[in-house]
Amino acid sequence: MIELLTQHGEAILFYAFALAAVVSAVGVISLRNPMYCALSLLVTFLAVAALFLMRHAELLGMVQLFVYGGGIMVLFLFVIMLVNLHRLREVRLFNEQVPIALVLGVLLVALFGWVFLSLPASAPGDSTALVSLDGEVVGNAKAVAWVLYTEYLLPFEIASIFLLVAMIGAVVLGRRD
Amino acid sequence: MPETYLPVLLALAFALILGGVILAASGLIGRGSGGRVKLSPYESGEPLLDPSRKRISILFFLIAIDFVIFDVEAAFLYPWVLVLREGGWPLFWSVMVFVALILVGFVYIWRKGGLDLKKRFRTRWQEASHG
Amino acid sequence: MPAFDLREFLLLAPEILLAIGGLALLLAGSVGRGVPGRVAASLSLFFLVATALLVLTVEEVGPEPRLILGSSFVLDGFARFFKLVILAGTALTVLISVRFVDDGAYRAGEYHALLLLATTGMMFMVGGFNLVSIWIALELMALSSYILAGYFKRETRSNEAALKYFVLGALSSAILLYGASLLYGATGELRLDLLAAALPEAMVTGRLLVPTGWLMLSVGLLFKVAAVPFHVWTPDVYVGAPTPVTAYLAAASKTASFAILVRIFVQGLPTLLPDWQIVIAAVASVTMIWGNLAALTQTNVKRMLAYSSIAHAGYVLLGLLAASVIGLWSVAFYLLAYTFITLGAFAMVVVLERREYAGEEVSDYAGLARRAPWLAAAMLVFLLALTGIPPTGGFVGKVYLFAAAVEAGWTWVAVIGVLTSAISLYYYFSIAVQMYLKESTRDTPEPLGSPALTAAIATCVVATLVLGLFPGPFIEFAQAAGLPLP
Numbered sequence: 001m002i003e004l005l006t007q008h009g010e011a012i013l014f015y016a017f018a019l020a021a022v023v024s025a026v027g028v029i030s031l032r033n034p035m036y037c038a039l040s041l042l043v044t045f046l047a048v049a050a051l052f053l054m055r056h057a058e059l060l061g062m063v064q065l066f067v068y069g070g071g072i073m074v075l076f077l078f079v080i081m082l083v084n085l086h087r088l089r090e091v092r093l094f095n096e097q098v099p100i101a102l103v104l105g106v107l108l109v110a111l112f113g114w115v116f117l118s119l120p121a122s123a124p125g126d127s128t129a130l131v132s133l134d135g136e137v138v139g140n141a142k143a144v145a146w147v148l149y150t151e152y153l154l155p156f157e158i159a160s161i162f163l164l165v166a167m168i169g170a171v172v173l174g175r176r177d
Numbered sequence: 178m179p180e181t182y183l184p185v186l187l188a189l190a191f192a193l194i195l196g197g198v199i200l201a202a203s204g205l206i207g208r209g210s211g212g213r214v215k216l217s218p219y220e221s222g223e224p225l226l227d228p229s230r231k232r233i234s235i236l237f238f239l240i241a242i243d244f245v246i247f248d249v250e251a252a253f254l255y256p257w258v259l260v261l262r263e264g265g266w267p268l269f270w271s272v273m274v275f276v277a278l279i280l281v282g283f284v285y286i287w288r289k290g291g292l293d294l295k296k297r298f299r300t301r302w303q304e305a306s307h308g
Numbered sequence: 309m310p311a312f313d314l315r316e317f318l319l320l321a322p323e324i325l326l327a328i329g330g331l332a333l334l335l336a337g338s339v340g341r342g343v344p345g346r347v348a349a350s351l352s353l354f355f356l357v358a359t360a361l362l363v364l365t366v367e368e369v370g371p372e373p374r375l376i377l378g379s380s381f382v383l384d385g386f387a388r389f390f391k392l393v394i395l396a397g398t399a400l401t402v403l404i405s406v407r408f409v410d411d412g413a414y415r416a417g418e419y420h421a422l423l424l425l426a427t428t429g430m431m432f433m434v435g436g437f438n439l440v441s442i443w444i445a446l447e448l449m450a451l452s453s454y455i456l457a458g459y460f461k462r463e464t465r466s467n468e469a470a471l472k473y474f475v476l477g478a479l480s481s482a483i484l485l486y487g488a489s490l491l492y493g494a495t496g497e498l499r500l501d502l503l504a505a506a507l508p509e510a511m512v513t514g515r516l517l518v519p520t521g522w523l524m525l526s527v528g529l530l531f532k533v534a535a536v537p538f539h540v541w542t543p544d545v546y547v548g549a550p551t552p553v554t555a556y557l558a559a560a561s562k563t564a565s566f567a568i569l570v571r572i573f574v575q576g577l578p579t580l581l582p583d584w585q586i587v588i589a590a591v592a593s594v595t596m597i598w599g600n601l602a603a604l605t606q607t608n609v610k611r612m613l614a615y616s617s618i619a620h621a622g623y624v625l626l627g628l629l630a631a632s633v634i635g636l637w638s639v640a641f642y643l644l645a646y647t648f649i650t651l652g653a654f655a656m657v658v659v660l661e662r663r664e665y666a667g668e669e670v671s672d673y674a675g676l677a678r679r680a681p682w683l684a685a686a687m688l689v690f691l692l693a694l695t696g697i698p699p700t701g702g703f704v705g706k707v708y709l710f711a712a713a714v715e716a717g718w719t720w721v722a723v724i725g726v727l728t729s730a731i732s733l734y735y736y737f738s739i740a741v742q743m744y745l746k747e748s749t750r751d752t753p754e755p756l757g758s759p760a761l762t763a764a765i766a767t768c769v770v771a772t773l774v775l776g777l778f779p780g781p782f783i784e785f786a787q788a789a790g791l792p793l794p
Contacts, residue, residue, distance in 0.1 A: 145256030
């Protein structure tokens with residue numbers, strides 16, 4: 001039993017987290033109570049972060065937890081708080097579009113499934129994450145950090161202007177006057 | 178390398194088990210909830226006199242948006258500490274430019290009253306207590 | 309030890325100056341009661357002109373393009389040409405906005421700051437050489453545009469425009485990015501030239517990743533240029549946004565989006581040329597047909613111009629379809645002409661608009677020839693240019709676009725172009741009929757008498773006519789915007 005676990009441990013974990021991610025994602029759109037949807041979304045974020053960690057993309061996993069689990073969840077909760085939920089519960093939105101949406105969704109899954117399944121398979125533990133600089137293994141966070149601040153310095157600075165514009169937008173569009 | 182995260186996995190498993198055990202125990206041992214009447218909101222024993230939900234100021238949402246923006250900025254800055262030694266002064270000043278640009282945004286929000294919760298709500302509180 | 313010399317940042321002086329301008333306007337607008345409209349506009353113009361001068365002097369482009377900053381950015385004739393066109397478009401937008409933003413009692417400081425920052429994004433876009441750089445700059449431009457589209461907060465139409473633009477724009481950006489990530493997964497490269505080199509092998513090892521990747525990438529890019537069937541956002545957004553912003557979107561934003569579309573396709577995906585030629589041919593044909601047909605029934609001038617703008621995207625795609633030297637510079641030349649023509653046409657709409665949205669119907673142009681003969685003549689020039697009738701820049705541009713398509717063997721697409729241009733005559737001239745043959749009533753709005761507006765319209769008319777009568781030097785200028793072809 002222990003041999004089974006250690007040999008296939010990574011595969012088991014991958015499928016467990018992947019299942020959790022998919023189930024909670026479906027839960028976000030199908031659960032009745034908005035608070036349950038929000039918590040389901042949080043579970044999705046956590047599962048995806050775990051998947052990132054498993055693929056040696058630690059920096060991305062941590063950023064996922066901070067930004068998504070921390071910031072975006074707060075936004076969702078505020079929206080749930082601001083929107084009047086009692087009235088919404090009686091309104092069923094998008095009634096006619098559900099069948100088409102289901103068909104298109106299935107088609108999309110089939111298409112992407114075909115694309116990804118046509119590739120040679122890799123083991124769940126394999127990873128192409130960046131972990132080394134100039135041949136020296138330094139770990140993913142440091143490697144990505146170095147590349148971010150040197151080779152991609154310009155996009156990094158543009159990102160700061162982008163965040164600035166987001167702040168402007170929040171004030172311009174949200175102000176009372 | 179993911180073996181180093183094994184403690185995290187154990188913590189996760191422990192949390193799930195603990196939560197599950199508590200829920201199961203309360204479901205099995207505890208008494209059921211009181212039904213719709215007991216769960217509906219009330220005021221001192223009477224049903225709600227004023228059922229309409231008060232509108233919440235959008236300023237809360239703006240604060241949340243600003244929080245997300247600064248959270249993303251922090252996410253960009255976290256890896257900085259790992260490479261600062263190898264990067265030296267050029268790296269330091271590059272990131273300072275990043276911080277300065279965000280700082281301009283912060284000054285803008287500040288001057289535009291995006292942070293003035295106290296003034297807004299002191300007025301409301303006074304209105305509510307006098308009106 | 310960074311991967312490059314930090315002094316290379318000096319070569320980005322134009323963009324840095326423009327960004328500083330945006331920040332300056334932002335901070336000026338947040339002090340006290342804000343900046344008055346005329347001061348903000350003058351400041352904007354100052355920064356735009358200074359940036360254009362820097363583009364002309366700092367970037368000493370030789371015959372070889374120059375990669376800087378770890379190859380995320382490139383300085384070549386292509387980038388330089390489009391930067392100047394975009395700066396001109398923005399300057400004209402600033403002129404158009406002067407009375408408009410003030411009249412509506414909306415803050416001018418942030419408006420101009422957002423315009424300048426959006427333009428900064430566009431400049432980084434056209435100079436980007438790396439899918440990540442292009443994308444983040446695209447997002448900068450897009451986010452600023454979403455906010456500008458929703459600037460008239462008290463108008464429902466503006467809110468609707470911003471919401472639709474944002475939702476569909478974010479979706480298309482996500483598709484674009486996902487396509488780029490699939491290409492990266494297949495090739496391991498994000499730099500356009502290395503990507504092109506790695507593609508042939510990746511098409512074998514990556515199986516279906518490459519076709520899916522570049523198709524999704526194209527979807528995202530075609531959305532930005534508003535080609536059919538990714539055009540659905542355009543009519544509502546163009547109608548709902550404040551008209552100067554609409555003009556900006558139609559001219560500068562479309563130019564920048566075309567620039568990156570051309571660059572990514574020609575420099576990043578040359579191996580896939582036969583494939584994307586088929587896709588572009590199909591999209592261009594449908595776009596020209598649909599855009600012109602839909603415009604036929606419009607009575608709202610802004611909506612009509614939106615569909616016309618969609619149709620024009622189809623014409624420009626013909627140049628990309630040709631994928632030849634003449635194809636590329638005809639795209640550049642047409643976008644140059646199109647910037648002036650579109651800004652002029654929307655300026656005319658601004659001239660007649662009142663209370664933010666009145667004055668948009670075709671019937672509001674009735675009798676303009678009698679009330680304001682020079683304005684009517686200007687509008688006539690723009691209408692001729694949009695249809696593609698000599699002696700305007702629109703005619704010259706279309707001739708070369710169609711010629712490029714025919715020369716490359718895509719004659720049937722060019723034929724569609726000619727036929728749809730003929731159809732467009734009908735709706736463009738419905739406005740001319742109103743101006744010259746109908747009488748104005750008491751309800752028809754009076755033209756706005758603003759010196760800045762007049763200057764903008766005059767500039768556009770002169771530019772359109774000069775491009776049509778003396779295209780030679782401008783064709784040479786456009787030929788400098790060449791890219792190495794597959």
